[in-house]
Amino acid sequence: MSKYGVTHRLATAYHPQTSGQVEVSNRGLKRILERTVGENRASWSDKLDDALWAFCTAFKTPIGCTPYKLVYGKSCHLPIELEHKIYWALKHANFDPKTTGDHRKLQLNELNELRDQAYENSLIYKERTKKLHDSKIKNRIFNVDDRVLLFNSRLKIFSRKLKTRWSGPFTITKVFPYGTIKLS
Template sequence: TEHRISSAYHLETNGQRERDNRTLKSALVKLVNEKGDDWDMYILGILFAYHTSINASTKCTPFQVMYCRSAKLPIDLSIKPPKSIEQANTKVLQAFSMMREAINAKIDLNITNAQKHQKHNFDNRHSNSKVLSPGASVYIKNSKQMHQMGSKMEPRWIGLCKIIVLLDKGRVILENINTGKKLKDIYNIANFKVYDSNNKAEDGNSKIKKTITVSHSKIKKLES
């Protein structure tokens, strides 16, 4: 397997780093102010939380993978550890080596299982099983947040809209639920989160934990 190192102008060569950045941005969005210009006040705390959280694929924290031990959390510093006899350096190195081998073996197994699970989810998301009908309420993916510079801290979804016409190839015509006006563009169902009566949004078989609400002005800009 060839691993390409990313550079300042070719970040796309390192997909794992891009995924890490996306996780950090999602956490920052929940804390920053409306302008999104105070993210530097929270980044260190979010990084610490990320480094000490269990990864879904490896089942280990990034800190544990890096240093072969668990991180010292604030609660750990408030409790004095019991006194113990200092071990010889050779025993410490042996224990470290054994721990590294055990962690690597565990990570390899967990990543293999995670890849199978991710493939299953990918196949479900890209299947034609999503069924929508006129009258269904949906959120629209915020393309500005994804592509326009300076918009990373904006919500990923805007809405609420209603499907009024179903076209071919998964295309639909929408209207703004608040104003009743038709949106000027035609959208594909791949860019929707379906809103249900339980105040949740669904995308195929997956659900988001928090319903996104945005200002009326954002969705109004999409009207014809």
């Protein structure tokens, strides 16, 4: 894999931190379950199939289509819609095997194109999100002998209500390239 410049990242149910997409998907499923289960939270397992179906058939902005369409290459049809399609299929049941094979190859190529388009849409969405995030970051220039406060990001995991997350003041003793500084 390194020959082609591909890096392998392990993502399992036991370590979802490696994939932000897993967390986003789980958050979406959780939101659907919260709305459908209501007061009786014991019945969440009964509603899980419906929640998964709703999640897979809902339009996702980052990929520009539904996950169902991304996997199967077709829009999802409800059983009532399928009844009409069955009558159409019965009329055209005697297909030529060569024509059917060519049609299937065309469908598989269209599915690959759809997946490529979803990948490109995802990259565009991520670039826009990054651009919005970066536009809100203030560029700070630090000099030697400046006095600064240090933000303790670990404290929010084990937060105490009235304890401040800022410590200091500290004095900058050295400024390294790319924004790294040494404090005393």
